[in-house]
Every structure is written in structure tokens, then in C-alpha cells.
Amino acid sequence: MAHNVCVIVNPASGRGSGARALPAIRAAFSAVGVSDVRLTDVKGGEAAAARKALDAGFDTIVACGGDGTWGNVANAIIAAGAGGQVRLALVATGTGNDFAKTVGAPARDFPTTARLAVEGSDMGVDVGRIEGRHFLNVSGFGFDIAVLEDIERISWLKGDMLYLYSALRQLFSYGGVDVGIATPRRRRDPRRHLMLIVANARNFGGSFKIAPGASVTDGKLDAISIHDAAPLARMRLFAAATKGTHVLAPEVLVEQSPSFTLEFPVPPAFETDGEYNRATGAAVHVECVPRALRVVTP
Numbered sequence: 001m002a003h004n005v006c007v008i009v010n011p012a013s014g015r016g017s018g019a020r021a022l023p024a025i026r027a028a029f030s031a032v033g034v035s036d037v038r039l040t041d042v043k044g045g046e047a048a049a050a051r052k053a054l055d056a057g058f059d060t061i062v063a064c065g066g067d068g069t070w071g072n073v074a075n076a077i078i079a080a081g082a083g084g085q086v087r088l089a090l091v092a093t094g095t096g097n098d099f100a101k102t103v104g105a106p107a108r109d110f111p112t113t114a115r116l117a118v119e120g121s122d123m124g125v126d127v128g129r130i131e132g133r134h135f136l137n138v139s140g141f142g143f144d145i146a147v148l149e150d151i152e153r154i155s156w157l158k159g160d161m162l163y164l165y166s167a168l169r170q171l172f173s174y175g176g177v178d179v180g181i182a183t184p185r186r187r188r189d190p191r192r193h194l195m196l197i198v199a200n201a202r203n204f205g206g207s208f209k210i211a212p213g214a215s216v217t218d219g220k221l222d223a224i225s226i227h228d229a230a231p232l233a234r235m236r237l238f239a240a241a242t243k244g245t246h247v248l249a250p251e252v253l254v255e256q257s258p259s260f261t262l263e264f265p266v267p268p269a270f271e272t273d274g275e276y277n278r279a280t281g282a283a284v285h286v287e288c289v290p291r292a293l294r295v296v297t298p
Contacts, residue, residue, distance in 0.1 A: 003087065005029070005117045006058040007037040008049045008073060010093070013065035018093040021110075025064055025091060028110035032118045050076035060087040060117050060296065066094010067137050071273030074127065074293055075134050084124075089117040089296035095162055095206065096274065099137045102201035102216060105297040116296050124291035125216040128200045128272075131279055135272035136293075138204050138211070139286060141262070142177040143195035143226075145269045146170045147205075148276055163205040171238055176228040180263035183255065190263060192228040194237075194251075198260060198286045199224060202244075209244030213254065219290040223260050225253040259287035 007029055011019035026037055036058075038049050046063060050073045053061050063073040070090055077086050090100045092107035100107035103125065107113060128135045140148075150166040180190035197204065199211035199222045211222040226237060229251045240246035247254050262268075267279040 002118055003060040004058050005034045005036070005060045005062060005089075006053040006056070007034060007062040007064065007091075008040065008046055008053065008069075009037060009091075010040050010046055010063075010065035010069045012040075012043070013069055013094045015095075018065055021064070021091075021093045024110055025093075028114040029062070029117075031111065032114045034114065034118065044072055046072040047076040049073075051080065054080050054082055054086060059085065060089055062089040062091055062113070062117050064091040064093050066092065066097050067099055067273040068275045069094060070099055071134070071136050071275065074136055078127065078134050078289075078292055083293045085294075087117075087122045087294045087296050089113060096204070098203035098206065099201050099273070101203045102137075102214075103295050103297045105295065113296075116298065120296055121298065122294045122296045123217075125293050125295050126200055126219060126288050126290050127292045128198065128221055128286060129289050130198075130270070130272060130284065130286045131277065133272055133277065134289065134292070135200065137201045137273050138197050138199045138271075140198075140204075140271045141179065141196040141264075141268055142193050143167075143170060143174050144197065144271055145276070146174045148271050148274070161206075164207055167205065167238065171234050172231050177268065178265055179225075181223060181225065181255070182261040182263070183257040184259060185257070190265075191225075193225060194228050194234065195224075195226045196262070197224040197226075198222070198262075200288065208241045210241060210246075211254075212244035212247060213256075217291070218256075219288055220256045220258055221260065221286065221288045223255045223257070225255070227251045227253070259285065261285050
């Protein structure tokens with residue numbers, strides 16, 4: 001069956017990579033008979049474009065950008081109650097493009113993605129939900145936010161190297177955050193964290209296998225607690241996270257659960273798929289929404 005496909009491109013993704021890739025994206029989709037290519041012109045405009053595509057009856061929306069773009073389009077699909085009917089296809093023109101690595105989508109191969117969008121298969125995937133917002137990849141607290149804020153001050157790098165460079169800049173200066181963590185089965189008292197990641201998928205920050213045991217089809221999220229450590233230990237954890245072996249370190253605790261309640265001294269800043277947010281309260285609930293979305297992948 002041929003699907004009715006709309007392509008949404010974020011030209012600003014990857015610090016202009018989206019705009020530079022536009023001719024190749026148009027050519028790849030034109031070759032399979034898809035001519036409806038829409039560009040966003042404001043930050044976060046992917047969600048509005050996706051809502052218009054849903055109203056027009058498209059059953060496959062191709063999101064061209066990175067994790068933030070993909071997350072914004074996914075939120076629009078799920079908010080419309082269309083997660084079981086409308087498929088999301090991924091084209092990578094962003095910074096990390098991490099979610100595609102977990103689901104095995106050939107997001108950098110435009111012709112293959114175009115063919116899959118029109119006639120290919122898809123899989124049902126879980127998503128996370130926090131403060132009314134859904135995320136495909138991870139929600140992050142602490143060091144992750146310090147890096148995200150630092151990235152905004154760096155204009156001369158892009159891609160995977162951008163997060164790596166900024167993370168190294170913050171590695172020895174970030175002071176940590178106190179977090180208590182509760183699941184439906186147990187509660188952990190507040191403890192100083194370098195970083196807390198609540199992961200739906202495995203990859204993060206372009207180069208890090210932050211949650212190597214995570215699955216997007218198991219109905220659970222993985223909380224990766226990286227407790228505060230001395231400078232040399234921080235460096236060791238940073239290097240180990242590129243291989244996923246940080247989870248073996250004594251400073252790291254991994255817990256799987258359908259939901260978590262996170263307790264902070266004050267309402268925390270957090271990121272979802274690389275997008276900056278501020279919590280409304282000091283207690284933050286995060287939960288898995290099983291098979292909430294259909295993603296195009298071989």
C-alpha cells in the first residue's frame with residue numbers, strides 16, 4: 001500500500017544543515033512521487049506544520065531535522081490522538097540524531113527513507129511523558145542542562161563534536177544537583193547527582209550510549225543516575241559513556257520502571273530530546289506511554 005506522505009523540513013536544524021540538505025531531500029522524495037515539502041520558519045514550528053498535515057489527511061509525516069524536530073512532530077501526532085494511525089519517518093539533518101540510531105532508521109540515507117515513507121514498514125514504539133510533553137529519546141537533568149545552556153554560547157561547532165566539546169567544558173565546573181527518585185515499588189532519598197537521564201532510547205548527545213539496556217518496546221523507562229564524583233572519576237565516566245560501560249561504575253545506578261517521580265529542592269530545568277524546559281514544581285513525574293507512536297523503519 002502506498003502512503004500519503006508530507007515532508008516537513010526544519011532549515012535551521014544542525015545549524016543550517018537542514019537548509020543545505022533541502023535540494024537532496026526534494027530530489028529523493030520527488031523520485032518516489034512526493035512533492036509536498038513544507039519548511040518551518042520559526043523555532044518549534046514543526047508542531048504547527050505537523051498539525052496542518054494531520055488536518056489535510058496525510059498518514060505519513062517525514063520530519064527532517066534532529067531529535068528536537070522529531071520530538072516536536074511526534075508530540076503533534078500524539079496530541080491529535082493519531083499515534084496509532086499516522087506514521088513518523090525520520091530524516092537526519094540535526095545535531096545528535098540519536099533516536100534514529102536506536103530504532104535503526106536509515107535517517108541519513110534520503111532515497112532509502114523516501115522509499116520507506118511511501119511503501120515501507122513501521123514499528124510501534126514507546127514514548128516518555130513529562131509535564132504534559134512527550135519525548136522519544138531522553139529527558140535529562142543536571143549536567144545535561146548545563147551543557148545544553150553552554151551549547152547556545154558556541155557558534156563555531158556543529159554535529160556530534162558540539163556536544164562533546166561543550167560537555168568537556170562543563171565537566172569539571174558543574175556543581176551537581178540533589179535528586180530523590182521514587183518508583184511505584186520503592187523510594188531513594190535525595191542524593192547529589194552529576195546527571196540524571198530518564199531514557200526511552202539508548203543513545204544521547206551524538207556519541208554517548210547512555211542507556212545501553214533501554215528498549216523502545218518494553219513499556220519501561222531507564223533512569224540512569226550518575227552520582228557526583230571527583231574530577232578524575234568524572235573524566236572516566238565521560239569516556240566510558242561513549243561505549244556504554246559507565247553503567248558498570250560504582251557511581252552509576254540504573255533502574256527500570258514504567259514511571260518515576262523525581263524530587264528536587266526547587267523546580268528544575270530539564271531537556272526533552274534536546275529541547276529546554278522548566279518544571280512547574282519541585283516533584284516531577286515521568287512515565288512511559290507504551291506503543292504510542294508508529295515510526296517508519298526497515
